[in-house]
Amino acid sequence: MSDVHSDQLLAEVAALPAMPGVYRYFDASGGVLYVGKARNLKKRVSSYFQKNHGGTRIGHMIGKIVRMETTVVRSEAEALLLENNLIKTLNPRYNILFRDDKSYPYLKIFGTDKSADAQAPSASVFPRVAYYRGSVDRKHRYFGPYPSAWAVKESIQLLQKVFRLRTCEDTVFANRTRPCLLYQIKRCSGPCVNLVSPADYQHDVANAEAFLRGETQSVLAALETRMMQHAERLEFEQAAELRNQIGALSKVLHQQSVDTNSDKDVDILAVKVQGGRACVNLAMVRGGRHLGDRPYFPTHVEDAAAVQDFDDLADQGVGASSAVPVEVHVLEAFIAQHYIGVPVPPALITSEPVSRELLDALSEQTGVKISAVHNPREQRRLWLEMAQKGAAIQLARLLAEEGSQQARTRALVEALDLAPDELDTFRIECFDISHTAGESTQASCVVFHHHKMQNAEYRRYNINDITPGDDYAAMRQVLMRRYAKLAEAGRDSPEATPAQDVAAPAAPEPSTDAAADAAAHPAPDAPPTRAGGSAQRLPDLVLVDGGKGQVSMAREVFAELGLDLAVIVGVEKGEGRKVGLEELVFADGREKVYLGKDSAALMLVAQIRDEAHRFAITGMRARRAKVRVGGSSLEEIPGIGAKKRARLLQRFGGVRGVAAAGVDDIASVEGISRELAEEIYRALH
Structure with a gap:
């Protein structure tokens, strides 16, 4: 294997220190292949280059390595944290990667002036409870995170039923002259019109916070004590209110199956792997209440698991044969990546055993001692079983959806008699023109590959210097701007073929045409840009929304640029412009094709065409509004x-x-x- 790598790279490997650290491998285009950590950098990295790995997944990755970067750290825990921060930032091709979806909602109790001697109702004296997303601060109190908006809103309803806290905005509160409907249905105590004293309201706020923390028994005891005090003073109305509150809280605890004895805040993590895909189902228990779950689907599972197995066996030494199950790799990757910037509860319940080193690193990062239980009992076992069932159901649904998406892609490839190198990387770009009576003309380009729309690669182009309403001229301009420099780069490269190996755009959607053109047309000597971990290229299929006229214009552009005409297909509306009657028009002289309204291939074409139309219209309307x-x-x-x-x-x-x-x-x-x-x-x- 070493004969395919440069002497400089091998010299760098030989010079590595025997210290803990993090290493990154890069390919020829500058893309990140893999990020790893090691107790001993020299030993771990050297193991990659000491033998020929053949045609295995690890062999394919090693064959692409042209450059390496390393960072020495003080401990393995520090290496683990740095490794997962880099994975989230760099999106390497051979690491298990979870999408950064941490926009968890919180339940927020607004800050309050706790002085209870206010003469008039004041929003600062009577804090409100609300649903919240965003960063937290110290002025207010936050409970969560919750797995969904529904879980927060359900909790707010409980607080309204039991503790009757207000939910109205401060501006509404300040302008009330009589109590609102929530007071009438006993969901609010009416602080806006002084129907509850500040001291009593503060008691309710404190009890609500204790309930959210899971201190339900102390809340019940405090309510009972206050009820008896009112009864002894012959304040029977107040005592009756507290009695009703105790009854409502007891009913809630029974209905919610709140665990009042042991766990308060727990995360339950169950993993399921099948068919090359994986699902980690995260269920949350907060304040002793099971709030629901949320599934996560990582990418690069099979390739990353193969590389991780190689690392594990290298650590175990020569003759080792036992590899860590892929479920463990997926679960540990989720824990390490997910809890970056997210509060970690003190207890984790996991479907697979996780390493002590990982838990120690999390504890060091958060300052909270974190434990994980793999074989729980009693209530914890019930929670884990529910999470495992949820993971299996969510993964089965994902595989069914992906199976149908792959079937549509395969149907289109077969219908058009195409032969892509790989079905998963079959790439379609679709163009549409939109304007209003010639005003604010825009062209859209949407991208489809890996069996789904890739909205991060969409582009809009402002069309200028044409006769208003000339859709053909607009199509010519956008195709030229999209493909001219790519074709030039292909001609300048002796190894490139126009249909496959030319780099294409992958930058986030720009806000100006100059930025769009710069992203869409890299200089011929620039390294290919990347998106989603794989180099982009000229598409296998170019769809234009239109019939013979638009296809003829596209044919002229591609002929002028020296590109393959066979990739151009027009989507011509059928008789009466009815959906399902569209025909496909080809630029290379083939006869028109009608796929049939029930065809999976036509469904895919219609989906892509409609998405291009939607994207063009929204951009055109925004531009027109700004102009006006x-x-x-x-x-x-x-x-x-x-x-x-x-x-x-x-x-x-x-x-x-x-x-x-x-x-x-x-x-x-x-x-x-x-x-x-x-x-x-x-x-x-």
Whole structure:
């Protein structure tokens, strides 16, 4: 294996220190292949280059390595944390990777002035409870995270039923003169009109927080104590209110099957692997209540598991034969990546055993001692069994969906008699033109590969310098801008073929045409850009939304650029423009094809065409709206801050209303001088 690598790379490997650290492998285009950690960098990295691995997955990866970077750290725990931060950042091809989906909702109890001697109702004295997403601070109290918005809203309903906390906005609270409907149905204690004292409301807030923390027995005891105190003072109405509250709380605890004895905050993690895909199902217990679960589906499972097995066997030494199950690799990757920036509960219940080193690294990162139980008993076992069933169901659904998506891709390939190198990488780009009577013309390009739409690779192109309404000229311009430099790069490269090996765009969607062209057309000597861990190329199929006219224009462009005409297909609307009657028109002279309205291939073509149309229309409408208000917005006008902008929008009902107002009307708004009003008028006209 060493004869395929440069002497410089092998020298770098030989010079590595025998210390813990993290290593990264790069391919010829600069893409990251793999990120790994090691107790001993020299021993681990050297093992990759000491023998020929043949045509295995690990062999394919090693054959692509042209460059390496390493970072020495102080401990294996530090290496583990750095490794997973790099995996999330670099998206390497041979690591198990979980999508960064951590936008968990929280239940928020707003900060309060705890002085209970306020004369008039004040929002600061009566904190409200609300659903919340975003970063947390110290001014307010947050409970969660919760697995779903439904779980938060259900918890808020419980707090309303039992503790009758308000949920209204402060502006609504400040302007109430009589209690709202929530008071009438006993979901709020009416603090807005002083129907509850600040001291009693603070008791309810404290009990609600204790309930959310799982301290249900102490809440019940406190309520019973207060009830008896009111009864002894012959305050029977207040005692009856507390009795009803105790009854409501007891009913909730019974209905919710709250575990009041042991676990308060626990995460249950179950993994299922099948058919080359995996699912990790995360179930959450907060305050003793099971709040629901959330599935996660990693990518690169099979390739990454093969590389990880090689690492494990290398650590065990010569003659070792036992590899770690792929389920363990997936679960440990999830734990290491998911809990970066997310609160970790003190207890994890897992369907597979996880390493002590991983738990120690998490404990060191969070400052909380974290334990994991693999074979739980009693209530914990029930929780784990539910999570395992959820993982199996979610993975079965994913495989069924992917099976149908693959079937549609295969049906289209067979219907058009194409022969892609690999069905999973079969790439389609579809173009559509959109405008309103020639105004604000935009072209859209949407991308399909790996059996699904890839919205991160979508592009919009502002079309200029054409006769308004000339769709053919617009199509010519967008195809030229999309493929001209790619074709040039292909001609300059002696090894490239236009249909397969030319690098194509992969940058995030830009906001300007200049940025779009720069991303879409890299210089011939630039390394290929990357997206999703694989190099992009000219598509296997180019769809244009239109019939013979649009296809003829595309044929002219491709002929001029020296590209393969066979990849161009037009989607021509059928008789009466009815859905399902579309025909496919070819640029290379083949006869038109009608696939049939029940054809899986036509369903895929229609999906891609409709997505291109939607993407073009939304961009065109946004551009047109901006043009019609003078190409500017209030934020861009010097002298307009948040308060003045809010006053203008409140007075005139929106940016369009401000644009329709005269200078005198604008100057009548508080804080807007005559000079500033004239500046606003000029900017919006």
